Amino acid sequence: MPEECKGHLVRKFIKECWRKCGCDMQCGNRVVQRGLRCKLQVFLTQEGKGWGIRTLEDLPKGCFVCEYVGEILTNAELYERVLHKSSKDRHTYPVTLDADWGSERVLKDDEALCLDATYNGNIARFINHRYILFIF
Known part of the structure; x- marks a missing residue:
């Protein structure tokens, strides 16, 4: 059973501890690392x-299920990738990383990043x- 982290505040999101923070693998902040x-x-x-x-x-309440794995692409790279696929094979698995929410700034497609699990996921x-x- 994971134990509460001894070195960090408890947060409502996953913040992974690592070897330099002094916690061991049983630390509650090593969720993704335990697989x-x-x-x-x-x-x-x-x-x-x-x-x-x-x-x-x-599954117990609050259980970590799995991490989303994929290639980091710009939105422009993802668009080009989809354009060059055949019409029957255009399905992609992207997740937006850079929405720049809460900001007045609008990201351009060559700046905004996404995580695409189509080929590596x-x-x-x-x-x-x-x-x-x-x-x-």
């Missing part, structure tokens, strides 16, 4: 919506953002 801890299954949905993920066990690419349930 996948729950049993997940990729399955073909009945509604014909494609592939999805489900858990094979009940993990199981998280099958999580549909419309059906994610966060339990806090």
